[in-house]
Amino acid sequence: MSELHRNLIGGEWIEGEAVDNINPSNTNDVVGRYARATAADTEKAIAAAKAAFPAWSRSGLLERHAILSKTAQEILARKEELGRLLSREEGKTLPEGIGEATRAGQIFDFFAGEVLRLAGETVPSVRPNIGVEITREPVGVVGIITPWNFPIAIPAWKIAPALCYGNTVVFKPAELVPGCAWAIVDILHRAGLPKGVLNLVMGKGSVVGQAMLDSKDVHALTFTGGTSTGRRVAEASIKVNRKFQLEMGGKNPVIVLDDADLKVAVETVAQSAFFSTGQRCTASSRVIVTEGIHDKFVAALAERVRNLKVGDALDQGTEIGPVVDESQLKQDCNYIEIGKSEGANLVVGGERVSRSTPGFYLQPALFTEATNQMRISREEIFGPVASVIRVKNYEEALATSNDTEFGLSAGIVTTSLKYATHFKRNAEAGMVMVNLPTAGVDFHVPFGGRKASSFGPREQGRYAAEFFTVVKTAYTSAG
Ligand SMILES: NC(=O)C1=CN([C@@H]2O[C@H](COP(=O)(O)OP(=O)(O)OC[C@H]3O[C@@H](n4cnc5c(N)ncnc54)[C@H](OP(=O)(O)O)[C@@H]3O)[C@@H](O)[C@H]2O)C=CC1
Numbered sequence: 001m002s003e004l005h006r007n008l009i010g011g012e013w014i015e016g017e018a019v020d021n022i023n024p025s026n027t028n029d030v031v032g033r034y035a036r037a038t039a040a041d042t043e044k045a046i047a048a049a050k051a052a053f054p055a056w057s058r059s060g061l062l063e064r065h066a067i068l069s070k071t072a073q074e075i076l077a078r079k080e081e082l083g084r085l086l087s088r089e090e091g092k093t094l095p096e097g098i099g100e101a102t103r104a105g106q107i108f109d110f111f112a113g114e115v116l117r118l119a120g121e122t123v124p125s126v127r128p129n130i131g132v133e134i135t136r137e138p139v140g141v142v143g144i145i146t147p148w149n150f151p152i153a154i155p156a157w158k159i160a161p162a163l164c165y166g167n168t169v170v171f172k173p174a175e176l177v178p179g180c181a182w183a184i185v186d187i188l189h190r191a192g193l194p195k196g197v198l199n200l201v202m203g204k205g206s207v208v209g210q211a212m213l214d215s216k217d218v219h220a221l222t223f224t225g226g227t228s229t230g231r232r233v234a235e236a237s238i239k240v241n242r243k244f245q246l247e248m249g250g251k252n253p254v255i256v257l258d259d260a261d262l263k264v265a266v267e268t269v270a271q272s273a274f275f276s277t278g279q280r281c282t283a284s285s286r287v288i289v290t291e292g293i294h295d296k297f298v299a300a301l302a303e304r305v306r307n308l309k310v311g312d313a314l315d316q317g318t319e320i321g322p323v324v325d326e327s328q329l330k331q332d333c334n335y336i337e338i339g340k341s342e343g344a345n346l347v348v349g350g351e352r353v354s355r356s357t358p359g360f361y362l363q364p365a366l367f368t369e370a371t372n373q374m375r376i377s378r379e380e381i382f383g384p385v386a387s388v389i390r391v392k393n394y395e396e397a398l399a400t401s402n403d404t405e406f407g408l409s410a411g412i413v414t415t416s417l418k419y420a421t422h423f424k425r426n427a428e429a430g431m432v433m434v435n436l437p438t439a440g441v442d443f444h445v446p447f448g449g450r451k452a453s454s455f456g457p458r459e460q461g462r463y464a465a466e467f468f469t470v471v472k473t474a475y476t477s478a479g
């Protein structure tokens with residue numbers, strides 16, 4: 001039997017009930033065995049983080065810099081192995097897995113630099129002989145709850161800034177993907193983090209996650225996942241005056257205008273909608289196309305989708321890996337049936353694919369003749385399913401793209417500077433892409449959305465400081 005990967009609590013590796021981590025490309029393949037934490041373990045982890053906070057919040061900048069930098073170097077040196085682990089446990093293709101592992105290394109590298117750039121402000125007072133200093137301090141114990149779709153990048157972009165700014169951490173990864181989570185915690189632990197500064201509690205959201213929500217000793221909570229869980233995080237946090245940050249769903253539009261370059265449009269939409277099996281909160285599932293280009297665009301996109309190679313995430317040449325698990329696959333298939341019953345036209349895909357190994361394979365599905373009122377255009381599906389909505393002109397395209405409760409990412413494909421500029425200004429989204437896929441973002445600039453997609457300060461880049469610190473304003477009289 002393979003080694004049990006244990007939880008890290010107060011600097012000790014702690015046993016727990018063993019859970020198999022299953023490969024969605026081949027359900028006969030057990031990626032590893034991981035210990036399931038209990039609510040009592042979670043309470044111990046929170047207590048350990050609380051006890052470690054006073055020393056870590058005052059730790060030397062060079063110590064923090066060295067640990068984050070060493071972590072970055074090890075992740076980058078092992079990016080192929082970690083990328084393979086990621087693809088094996090989550091199902092994105094190997095190049096995508098290696099790309100994500102690389103991104104995690106770059107994020108730690110970025111925040112290793114940020115440790116040395118911590119800054120405040122001194123400003124004159126409006127009163128004579130008084131100085132005003134504005135500084136940022138760590139918040140305390142940060143709870144981190146992450147989803148399964150970015151098993152290494154999302155933990156990295158929450159853990160790295162939390163530690164950089166002097167917080168201690170209790171980290172709960174999604175139960176489906178403990179492998180990458182365990183690997184980065186192991187790397188950080190060996191890089192020299194003091195006991196209790198980073199605690200790992202793998203386990204169920206309803207047990208471990210809930211124990212974090214219920215604790216008044218978790219002073220800030222950063223969450224990425226589904227909208228309904230996000231609401232629970234918000235409600236629980238308000239009760240205990242906790243700072244919280246939510247990244248949730250999307251129903252991201254991509255507009256294709258008559259003047260678009262056809263090849264760019266097809267590739268941008270295929271990438272936005274189907275790569276990473278459509279399992280990205282930034283994926284696009286509403287393709288809004290003006291009537292002059294509609295028919296030739298649909299024909300070219302359908303051809304591209306028909307030829308997308310669905311297969312084992314680790315096989316060379318696979319473009320679309322499996323869906324993450326049986327329950328997500330059911331959700332995708334259910335929405336495909338809903339789309340058909342609503343009267344949209346399924347032009348290609350949507351059927352389960354058999355391979356030599358048992359896995360959750362689905363041929364990407366493309367609907368046409370959809371309207372923006374259909375459920376498939378309004379609800380997040382989180383799979384390789386997209387619908388084309390035909391519109392008359394740019395004005396109708398813009399209105400349709402903004403007609404959604406979500407506001408994470410929005411894209412436009414056009415050769416017109418006028419429309420590109422107008423769209424950047426008027427799209428109701430946190431991130432806007434011109435002639436680029438709606439998914440796949442840089443690691444050093446702000447990430448986040450508007451409306452029901454996000455709540456709280458932005459993640460990533462220098463903007464991360466807003467969530468992971470609290471501001472203090474100090475006044476000193478000269479005498
Ligand atoms: N915006 C995004 O990036 C993502 C959006 N989603 C959307 O959410 C839908 C559902 O996906 P799913 O993974 O189930 O999303 P969840 O919101 O259930 O999961 C996200 C994280 O929250 C945890 N969690 C679940 N219940 C609780 C709770 N009561 N208290 C605290 N934490 C909890 C989960 O734990 P565990 O999984 O271990 O039970 C996981 O770590 C998807 O179909 C998709 O629409 C999903 C993933 C990412």
Ligand SMILES: O=C(O)CCC(=O)C(=O)O
Pocket residue numbers: 149150154224279280281282283438439440441
């Ligand atoms: O598109 C990306 O690069 C990031 C997407 C993401 O964070 C998510 O799907 O949760």
